[in-house]
Amino acid sequence: MPPFDQVSERDKVIDAGSHPCGRCQVGEIAFCTGLTAGEVARLATVVGQVHIPAHGTIFTEGELAAYMFSLTIGTVKLYKLLPDGRRQITAFLFPGDFFGLALEGNYAYSAEALTPVVTCRFPRRKLDGLLEDVPRIEKRLLGLAIDELAAAHDQMLLLGRKTAREKVASFLLMISRRAERRGLSVSPIALPMGRSDIADYLGLTIETVSRTLTQMKRDGVIALPDSGHAELRDVPELKRIAEGA
Amino acid sequence: MPPFDQVSERDKVIDAGSHPCGRCQVGEIAFCTGLTAGEVARLATVVGQVHIPAHGTIFTEGELAAYMFSLTIGTVKLYKLLPDGRRQITAFLFPGDFFGLALEGNYAYSAEALTPVVTCRFPRRKLDGLLEDVPRIEKRLLGLAIDELAAAHDQMLLLGRKTAREKVASFLLMISRRAERRGLSVSPIALPMGRSDIADYLGLTIETVSRTLTQMKRDGVIALPDSGHAELRDVPELKRIAEGA
């Protein structure tokens, strides 16, 4: 386990003067989408850029929510814990995703880097002033929150009502869809998370995830070149499985 | 099943001139909280009030999201369906709760009245203009969305990682907490939803919900005067059960 202060040790907050947004690779799909150059410039005055190593903690549930984040490079998982250690991963995040949304108070979940991560970091205190001046930013945040809410509802349907096979099919399609949106390949997809993370995302055990994947491999709907990649060989069939048909 | 046009048949849209907000019973905890009298007056110019009978559909998943709602009287359930009819209830709503939030596009879930319902209805088109003028309203919407998101994350933890007993205990405490917030009794609580709705909310079957409740009754942690009410006889123990301790 990484020490709790690993984040701050490795923080490399880039001065706003260097305009990190200018070289941003994910501007088209990220938080900043739809904002004018001027508005982005305003945002750039308060943004910092943070580097976090793989397995590093970005923030912890219950902690004062001092920052909001927009992921630039890497993969992040969000999760909640029960007192006895049972874990539910509520989301996997990829470049362009926003997280840590809170108007006041504390984070409702923990965030951890799956891979080395680079993320934009907006201090909530400084953002507050901006929201008054640039209402479009607030509207953008509202839109992001609504999208997250829709994803959360889908996940509730998955967790409460889908079988293991349906869950795994839904998961593979979700990863594929999100890769496509970022301009990556739809079919050989990368799975930067381990079986344990997949299990905690789907409300299953590692063993059931592994067995279900090998079953799908036997059925020819997917191939597994290695445990970190999956080839979706029959996407229509996967979609049929995912929806319970 | 109620006919699909039942809502429009029973719609009684009250003219804005009659200022329904002035007599609002839930102003302290609802959408309008924290807004000035002037801002509420602006809202009142676009709000309509709608009556829906028990079991009436308020809107359906996939439908164009033309309105947002603030519940005044009654209980509402939100749910999503799989093609084969499996259902996941994502929330139960009580007076003061907001629903139908969408900036554009379609509803992500269906909404149905459990009891006779009275709800404020804001046309999204007219609200759009208001949001420009009164940024505080937008901030309020963002706050509501963030609260909903936190509730959704809790529910994901429940659905993915809690046992039947833990789920039922969590459910009873949730209803009790929400009743308390509206100034109602904490312990004999009303359960306006049937066993089938509880099951679809917790990702269980009716039989398991029923068995778990009778088990808890045998254990003395609750009493069931009738199927529509529950007495929480040992709240600390229920909390221990709900958190898996």
Next chain:
DNA sequence: CGTATTATTGACCACTCTCAAAAAACGTGG
């Protein structure tokens, strides 16, 4: 009251979990 609906209870079953071991992948230092 009789009928329909909903809730409870019972018997049995299966999907997924638990526990355990083997296999594969990974990292590290010699």
Next chain:
DNA sequence: CCACGTTTTTTGAGAGTGGTCAATAATACG
């Protein structure tokens, strides 16, 4: 580059929680 230990993944056997099917009981409603 390989040997070694560690971690992760896969596979197996068995068990249990919650599901399915079915019958009874209670409740609501004409």
